[in-house]
Amino acid sequence: MLYKIRDCVDVYILKENILMFYFINTRKTYEYKVNEASIKLISLINGERSVDDLVNIYNVTYERNVSKESVIQILEFLISINVVTEIEPNYKINIDPRYERQINYLSELSIGELSGIDNHDKLVNTKFLILGIGGVGGDIALLLAMAGVKEITVLDHDKVTDSDIARHMYFRKKYIGYKKVDAIKKELCMINPDIIVNCLDFAYRPDTDIDEWIDRADFVVNSADEPYIGYTSIKLSRKCYEKNKPHYIAGGFDIHVMSTGELIIPGVTPCVNCYMRYFKRKLSNWTPENKKVHDIINEYGGLASQSLFSASYATTQIIKYICGSEFESERLTRGEVDFEKYSIQYLDVKKDPECPVCGGGVKNEAKDS
C-alpha cells in the first residue's frame, strides 16, 4: 500500500505546530496540535511511498531512528480523519476519467479508504423513479444522468409544447409534440449512452397503481404538479413510507417558485403528513379567496434559473443522502429562497408525534428493530 494526501485537502502549518487541514471542496477546516516530527513525516507523503519507504526516507533525511510502529500510528490517525488515503500502486487505472472530478468531490462526503469511488458506485447504482419531468423534475433527471446514474424511470402524461422552452433544460424545438418522457429519454441517452430509461406516459391519479415501479426504485423523486401537488405528494409519500423508500418532494409548487423542496427519509425526517399538519396549523387563518381567473398555469411558475436552483439543491441533497453524508437536522426541512435577498428561509417543521402516518417516526423505528 502507498500513502497519499487526498487531492481535496490543503495542509497548512499554523504557528506553534498547529496543523490545519482545509477540505477545499466543502470548505471545512480542522486544526490539530502536532509535534515537529509529524509535520516532517506529512511533508514526505506523496502518493508514491509505502510505510517502509517513509520510515527509511525520514530516518535518512532527518538522521533519526523512528520506528515503523510510530509511523503507522501517525498514518492511521491521518486516515481516520480523512486526510490521508491508502492506495494500491495501480489505483489510478480504475478511475473512469469521465467521473474523476466527481469521485474526488464525493470522497469528501464520507470517511473511509477510497470513499470517493465507493460513494460514486453507490450513486450510479441507485435506481431512480421521477414523477413529473417539468421544470424541476426534468432538470433533476439531467443532473442525475450526467452524474452517471444507470437507471431512471420517468413518469409524465404530457407532451412537449412551444412554451416548454422556458421550463425544460432538455427542450429542443424538434421535440415539440413528442411525449415528454420520450423527449427526455432521447436527451438522457445522448448524455450517457449506457443509461436505462423506463418511460411511463400516464398521469399519477387517485387510481394509478405504480407499486411495482416504486418497489423497483431505490429513491423516488416527486415533482408532479397534476392533478395537484399536495394530493400526489401525500398519496405517493405515504406509499413510499409504507415501503420504507427515501424520497424527495421537489418543484411542482404553485406558489413556491424557488423552494428547496424536502428530503423525506422514513423514520428520520418529518413525513409528508407531518408537513401537511404543520401547514394546516400555520396557515389556519390564511385562506386565499377563489378568483375568477383561468390561466393560472401561465402566470405561476418561476424562471428557468429558479427551477434550476430547486433542481440543483434537490440533487445535491439526494447525493449527500446516498453517500451517507452528515446532515444538519434543522436543514432537513423545506426552505424558500427570497427573490430579492437570495437568502434561504427554512421552515421549522418537526416530526409530529401525533402524525397518524409516521407517529413522529416511532412506528418506523419499531418496524426496523
Next chain:
Amino acid sequence: MKPRIRSSIGVIINPDSVEFFKGNTRRSIMVRMNSTVAKILCTLDGTRSIEEICNEYNMDQEAENKFCTLINYLVDKCIIYDQSKRIENEDRKNFSRVFSMLEDYSCDEEVIQKAWKDIKNSRVCIVGIGAVGSWIAANLVQSGVENLVLIDGDVVEISNLHRQWGYITDDIGKKKTTCLKKRLIDMNESVKIQEINSFIEGDTLDEINLGKVDLIIDCADKPTVDQTAVWIGEYCMKHNIPHIIAGGYNLHVSLIGQTIIPYKTACVKCFEKQLKRHNELELSNMKKLATPGRKIGSIGPMCSLSASFASLEAIKVLSKLIPPSNINRRGEFNIYNMDIQYHKYKRIEECEWCGKNGKYRK
C-alpha cells in the same frame, strides 16, 4: 380600462384588512378594505370595464370614485393589470413566466414591453462556457435572450461531461463554442450566437472587436479566476458595461458571485482590495505544505446551483426593471449546512479604477 386581478396574487381576507400575496416574489401588501370590495376584486377577470363593474354592483358616484382610486392604487402596486392594454402574442405565451415575474415590478404594459424587449434584444457575452457558463447560457435562452457571444478556447473533454450542460459524448474533441452554439440553436432557432474560440488574455476583449454588449458574465478561470476578473472588469469599466463574476473552476463549487454596475457599485478593483485584506487576515502565520499534481473535485448540481443565481441576476440586470441583488457582496453556498453566507464589500474612494482619482472615473 378592463381590470384583471393577476392570477399569481393570493387574496386573503382578514376581519379588518385584505392581504395581497405576490406568489412569484413572495411579498405581501396589506390594504384596509371591507370584505365585500375584496370579493368584487376577486371577480375581476379583465372582461369588463370599470363602468360595467360599477353598474353591476349599483355603485353610486361616490362609491365609483372610491373604487377607481382603489383600482389605480392596486395597479400601482402590481396587483391589478389593465387587460385592455395587454399585448397578447407568441412571446407572451411562450415566455409567460418572464412576463409574470416582470409584472411583480410594474403593471404598466409599456414598461413591461420595454423590459421584455431589453431582455430579448440584449447581447450578452459569456466568457468561459464550462461548469458554470454552459448552464447560464441555457438559462438565458430559456428566458428569451436572443443574442449571445460565447468565448472559450477549450474543446470538450470527457471529464467535462458530468457537470457541464449541453455537451454529449459525441462532442468530445470538438470546440466548446461550436457544440454549445448548436445546442442553443436547437432550443431556439432565432438565437444569434457569435463564437469566439479563444481564451482571453490581457487586452483580448479590445482586440476581438466585441461590438455592443449589454452584459458580460465572467466564468473564466485561465490562468486564474482573479486574473480574468481583472481583465474583464477593466474592459467593462472602460466601456461602461455591467458584469457578473460567476466563478470558474476552483471557485465554482459554491460561489454566488457579485454583480457590478460600473460607477454605481463596488468594482473588481474595490473587491480585490478588500478580498486581499480578508485573505491576508485568514492566512496570516500560515505556511502551506505543497500537494503536487492534485486535481480539484466537483459535482454537477453544485455548479448548476451557482449558475442559477448568476442567471437570475443576469435577467434582473437586463430587464432594467428588477434591481439586481448581488451588488456590493458575494456569497458562498455551503454544502454542509445548505445555506448561503454573504460578505459585504463597498465602493472605495481610493480605488484605482472607480475612486475619486481612478483612471476610469466617471
